Amino acid sequence: RGAYTAAICAAPKVLASAGLLDGKRATCYPGSVKPEDFPRLNLIDEPVVIDGRVVTGRGPGAAMDFALALIESLAGRERREAVESALIRSH
Numbered sequence: 001r002g003a004y005t006a007a008i009c010a011a012p013k014v015l016a017s018a019g020l021l022d023g024k025r026a027t028c029y030p031g032s033v034k035p036e037d038f039p040r041l042n043l044i045d046e047p048v049v050i051d052g053r054v055v056t057g058r059g060p061g062a063a064m065d066f067a068l069a070l071i072e073s074l075a076g077r078e079r080r081e082a083v084e085s086a087l088i089r090s091h
Contacts, residue, residue, distance in 0.1 A: 008057035
């Protein structure tokens with residue numbers, strides 16, 4: 001229907017179980033989704049994966065990247081950059 005769907009950590013398993021990830025690329029917390037249980041899902045080992053209007057994140061360590069990807073998807077690259085530039089990151 002044109003809406004975005006997003007899930008992070010183990011939550012992509014809920015989307016996979018509902019068939020929403022069939023034929024899609026996605027990521028999730030390692031081990032939470034078994035590829036043999038969802039053969040139509042293409043699991044990618046990345047912090048954030050966007051496939052069409054489905055956004056998935058690997059886990060808590062990817063939460064900031066996940067949030068920024070959602071901002072970009074919903075409000076555009078310019079808005080993401082504005083939010084990201086206001087963040088203080090330690091190196």
